[in-house]
Amino acid sequence: DTGVSQDPRHKITKRxxxxxxxxxxxxxxNRLYWYRQTLGQGPEFLTYFQNEAQLEKSRLLxxxxxxxxxxxxxxxxxxxxxxxxxxxxxxxxxxxxxxxxFGSGTRLTVV
Amino acid sequence: AQSVTQxxxxxxxxxxxxxxLRCNYSYGATPYLFWYVQSPGQGLQxxxxxFSGDTLVQGIKGFEAEFKRSQSSFNLRxxxxxxxxxxxxFCAVGAAGGTSYGKLTFGQGTILTxxx
Numbered sequence: 731d732t733g734v735s736q737d738p739r740h741k742i743t744k745r746x747x748x749x750x751x752x753x754x755x756x757x758x759x760n761r762l763y764w765y766r767q768t769l770g771q772g773p774e775f776l777t778y779f780q781n782e783a784q785l786e787k788s789r790l791l792x793x794x795x796x797x798x799x800x801x802x803x804x805x806x807x808x809x810x811x812x813x814x815x816x817x818x819x820x821x822x823x824x825x826x827x828x829x830x831x832f833g834s835g836t837r838l839t840v841v
Numbered sequence: 842a843q844s845v846t847q848x849x850x851x852x853x854x855x856x857x858x859x860x861x862l863r864c865n866y867s868y869g870a871t872p873y874l875f876w877y878v879q880s881p882g883q884g885l886q887x888x889x890x891x892f893s894g895d896t897l898v899q900g901i902k903g904f905e906a907e908f909k910r911s912q913s914s915f916n917l918r919x920x921x922x923x924x925x926x927x928x929x930x931f932c933a934v935g936a937a938g939g940t941s942y943g944k945l946t947f948g949q950g951t952i953l954t955x956x957x
Binding site: 734778823828 | 845873875877882883884885886887890892931933935943944945946947948949950
Protein backbone atom coordinates (compact mmCIF):
# COMPACT_ATOMS: atom_id res chain seq x y z
CA ASP A 731 0.00 0.00 0.00
CA THR A 732 1.70 3.16 -1.22
CA GLY A 733 -0.70 5.88 -0.15
CA VAL A 734 -3.82 7.65 -1.35
CA SER A 735 -4.47 7.37 -5.09
CA GLN A 736 -6.57 9.76 -7.11
CA ASP A 737 -7.74 9.34 -10.66
CA PRO A 738 -7.55 11.06 -13.04
CA ARG A 739 -4.66 13.44 -12.35
CA HIS A 740 -6.00 15.97 -14.81
CA LYS A 741 -9.42 16.50 -16.35
CA ILE A 742 -10.46 19.08 -18.91
CA THR A 743 -14.16 19.31 -19.54
CA LYS A 744 -16.60 21.58 -21.29
CA ARG A 745 -18.96 23.68 -19.25
CA UNK A 746 -22.17 21.82 -18.57
CA UNK A 747 -20.66 18.34 -18.69
CA UNK A 748 -20.59 15.93 -15.75
CA UNK A 749 -17.31 14.70 -14.29
CA UNK A 750 -16.46 12.02 -11.74
CA UNK A 751 -13.27 11.65 -9.73
CA UNK A 752 -12.12 8.61 -7.82
CA UNK A 753 -10.11 8.32 -4.62
CA UNK A 754 -8.60 5.12 -3.24
CA UNK A 755 -7.60 5.66 0.39
CA UNK A 756 -5.08 3.77 2.47
CA UNK A 757 -6.88 0.51 3.15
CA UNK A 758 -6.87 0.58 6.93
CA UNK A 759 -7.93 4.25 7.17
CA ASN A 760 -11.57 4.59 8.20
CA ARG A 761 -12.01 8.28 7.39
CA LEU A 762 -11.94 9.83 3.95
CA TYR A 763 -12.04 13.54 3.13
CA TRP A 764 -12.51 15.65 0.03
CA TYR A 765 -11.03 19.14 -0.23
CA ARG A 766 -11.01 21.72 -2.99
CA GLN A 767 -8.07 24.01 -3.63
CA THR A 768 -8.23 27.00 -5.95
CA LEU A 769 -5.19 28.90 -7.16
CA GLY A 770 -3.48 30.85 -4.41
CA GLN A 771 -5.63 29.42 -1.66
CA GLY A 772 -5.36 26.70 0.92
CA PRO A 773 -7.49 23.58 0.61
CA GLU A 774 -11.12 23.98 1.68
CA PHE A 775 -13.08 21.15 3.24
CA LEU A 776 -15.92 19.72 1.15
CA THR A 777 -17.08 16.54 2.84
CA TYR A 778 -15.95 13.50 4.80
CA PHE A 779 -16.87 9.90 5.39
CA GLN A 780 -16.38 7.59 8.30
CA ASN A 781 -16.45 4.18 6.70
CA GLU A 782 -19.42 4.40 4.31
CA ALA A 783 -21.32 7.11 6.20
CA GLN A 784 -21.09 10.69 4.94
CA LEU A 785 -20.93 12.64 8.20
CA GLU A 786 -20.50 16.24 7.17
CA LYS A 787 -20.88 18.37 4.06
CA SER A 788 -19.60 21.90 3.62
CA ARG A 789 -21.89 24.64 2.34
CA LEU A 790 -19.39 24.80 -0.54
CA LEU A 791 -20.86 21.50 -1.72
CA UNK A 792 -23.76 22.68 -3.85
CA UNK A 793 -26.52 20.41 -5.12
CA UNK A 794 -24.44 19.77 -8.23
CA UNK A 795 -21.85 17.92 -6.14
CA UNK A 796 -22.31 14.44 -4.79
CA UNK A 797 -19.90 12.11 -3.07
CA UNK A 798 -20.17 8.44 -2.28
CA UNK A 799 -18.11 5.86 -0.51
CA UNK A 800 -19.74 2.49 -1.14
CA UNK A 801 -18.72 -0.23 1.29
CA UNK A 802 -16.35 2.15 3.02
CA UNK A 803 -13.59 1.65 0.49
CA UNK A 804 -12.93 3.96 -2.47
CA UNK A 805 -14.86 7.19 -2.90
CA UNK A 806 -16.18 9.10 -5.88
CA UNK A 807 -16.90 12.79 -6.22
CA UNK A 808 -19.25 13.76 -9.03
CA UNK A 809 -19.87 17.26 -10.30
CA UNK A 810 -22.91 17.69 -12.50
CA UNK A 811 -23.36 20.53 -15.03
CA UNK A 812 -19.85 21.84 -14.44
CA UNK A 813 -19.24 25.59 -14.30
CA UNK A 814 -16.04 27.53 -14.84
CA UNK A 815 -15.95 28.25 -11.12
CA UNK A 816 -15.52 24.55 -10.48
CA UNK A 817 -12.00 24.69 -11.93
CA UNK A 818 -9.74 23.71 -9.07
CA UNK A 819 -7.58 20.96 -7.62
CA UNK A 820 -9.68 18.34 -5.84
CA UNK A 821 -7.75 16.64 -3.07
CA UNK A 822 -8.62 13.46 -1.26
CA UNK A 823 -7.21 12.46 2.09
CA UNK A 824 -7.65 9.51 4.39
CA UNK A 825 -6.94 9.23 8.06
CA UNK A 826 -6.79 6.91 11.02
CA UNK A 827 -6.51 8.30 14.55
CA UNK A 828 -5.35 11.71 13.41
CA UNK A 829 -2.75 10.55 10.90
CA UNK A 830 -3.71 12.08 7.56
CA UNK A 831 -2.40 11.21 4.11
CA PHE A 832 -3.27 13.28 1.06
CA GLY A 833 -3.41 12.13 -2.52
CA SER A 834 -1.81 14.05 -5.37
CA GLY A 835 -5.14 15.51 -6.39
CA THR A 836 -7.21 15.81 -9.54
CA ARG A 837 -6.87 19.09 -11.38
CA LEU A 838 -10.13 20.05 -13.07
CA THR A 839 -10.25 22.65 -15.81
CA VAL A 840 -13.67 23.70 -17.09
CA VAL A 841 -13.56 25.41 -20.48
CA ALA B 842 -15.50 28.06 14.05
CA GLN B 843 -11.85 27.30 13.58
CA SER B 844 -9.62 29.48 11.41
CA VAL B 845 -5.96 29.82 10.46
CA THR B 846 -4.01 32.91 9.47
CA GLN B 847 -0.68 32.83 7.71
CA UNK B 848 0.31 36.51 7.62
CA UNK B 849 3.08 36.14 5.05
CA UNK B 850 1.94 35.33 1.53
CA UNK B 851 5.47 35.19 0.11
CA UNK B 852 8.87 34.91 1.80
CA UNK B 853 12.27 35.00 0.12
CA UNK B 854 15.41 33.77 1.86
CA UNK B 855 18.94 32.97 0.81
CA UNK B 856 20.13 29.38 0.85
CA UNK B 857 21.67 28.62 4.23
CA UNK B 858 19.70 31.31 6.03
CA UNK B 859 17.26 30.54 8.82
CA UNK B 860 13.54 30.47 8.23
CA UNK B 861 10.43 31.14 10.27
CA LEU B 862 6.93 30.88 8.83
CA ARG B 863 4.15 32.29 10.97
CA CYS B 864 0.83 30.67 11.75
CA ASN B 865 -1.93 31.90 14.05
CA TYR B 866 -5.04 29.89 14.70
CA SER B 867 -8.43 30.36 16.26
CA TYR B 868 -10.07 27.41 17.94
CA GLY B 869 -12.20 27.07 21.03
CA ALA B 870 -10.39 24.14 22.57
CA THR B 871 -7.06 22.36 22.31
CA PRO B 872 -6.42 22.00 18.61
CA TYR B 873 -4.56 19.54 16.50
CA LEU B 874 -2.01 21.55 14.48
CA PHE B 875 -0.22 20.64 11.29
CA TRP B 876 2.26 21.99 8.78
CA TYR B 877 2.14 20.71 5.20
CA VAL B 878 4.32 21.45 2.20
CA GLN B 879 3.12 21.45 -1.40
CA SER B 880 5.21 21.55 -4.56
CA PRO B 881 3.58 22.91 -7.74
CA GLY B 882 0.89 20.58 -9.07
CA GLN B 883 1.38 18.12 -6.24
CA GLY B 884 -0.52 17.00 -3.19
CA LEU B 885 0.27 17.89 0.40
CA GLN B 886 3.12 16.34 2.34
CA UNK B 887 3.00 16.39 6.12
CA UNK B 888 6.01 18.08 7.72
CA UNK B 889 4.98 17.78 11.35
CA UNK B 890 2.00 17.74 13.68
CA UNK B 891 1.12 18.66 17.24
CA PHE B 892 -1.51 16.80 19.21
CA SER B 893 -0.37 17.18 22.81
CA GLY B 894 2.68 17.02 25.05
CA ASP B 895 5.97 18.71 24.24
CA THR B 896 5.21 22.03 22.60
CA LEU B 897 8.35 21.89 20.42
CA VAL B 898 7.71 19.44 17.62
CA GLN B 899 10.32 17.99 15.31
CA GLY B 900 9.41 17.10 11.77
CA ILE B 901 10.91 15.84 8.56
CA LYS B 902 13.52 17.64 6.46
CA GLY B 903 14.94 19.43 9.52
CA PHE B 904 11.80 21.45 10.27
CA GLU B 905 10.44 22.14 13.73
CA ALA B 906 7.47 24.07 15.09
CA GLU B 907 6.54 25.45 18.48
CA PHE B 908 3.02 25.52 19.86
CA LYS B 909 2.40 28.63 21.97
CA ARG B 910 -1.07 28.49 23.48
CA SER B 911 -0.88 32.01 24.93
CA GLN B 912 -0.21 33.44 21.47
CA SER B 913 -2.39 30.98 19.53
CA SER B 914 0.58 30.38 17.31
CA PHE B 915 2.32 27.43 15.70
CA ASN B 916 5.30 28.86 13.83
CA LEU B 917 7.47 26.71 11.59
CA ARG B 918 11.24 27.05 11.71
CA UNK B 919 14.31 25.70 9.99
CA UNK B 920 17.85 26.73 10.94
CA UNK B 921 19.35 26.47 7.46
CA UNK B 922 17.26 26.49 4.30
CA UNK B 923 18.12 24.41 1.24
CA UNK B 924 17.17 25.29 -2.33
CA UNK B 925 14.91 22.21 -2.38
CA UNK B 926 12.77 23.75 0.36
CA UNK B 927 11.26 26.18 -2.13
CA UNK B 928 7.55 25.34 -2.15
CA UNK B 929 4.27 26.47 -0.64
CA UNK B 930 3.68 25.82 3.04
CA PHE B 931 0.30 25.42 4.70
CA CYS B 932 -0.60 25.53 8.36
CA ALA B 933 -3.76 23.68 9.37
CA VAL B 934 -5.86 23.24 12.47
CA GLY B 935 -7.99 20.21 13.16
CA ALA B 936 -10.81 19.60 15.58
CA ALA B 937 -9.73 17.33 18.40
CA GLY B 938 -13.29 16.22 19.10
CA GLY B 939 -16.95 16.77 18.41
CA THR B 940 -18.85 16.33 15.18
CA SER B 941 -16.12 17.96 13.12
CA TYR B 942 -13.42 15.70 14.50
CA GLY B 943 -10.75 15.25 11.91
CA LYS B 944 -11.79 18.08 9.59
CA LEU B 945 -8.84 20.34 8.78
CA THR B 946 -8.99 24.08 8.24
CA PHE B 947 -6.05 25.46 6.27
CA GLY B 948 -4.40 28.84 6.08
CA GLN B 949 -3.91 30.57 2.74
CA GLY B 950 -0.34 29.36 2.48
CA THR B 951 3.11 30.94 2.36
CA ILE B 952 5.17 30.66 -0.79
CA LEU B 953 8.85 30.20 -0.03
CA THR B 954 11.46 31.28 -2.58
CA UNK B 955 15.09 30.35 -1.95
CA UNK B 956 17.87 32.35 -3.57
CA UNK B 957 21.22 30.65 -4.21
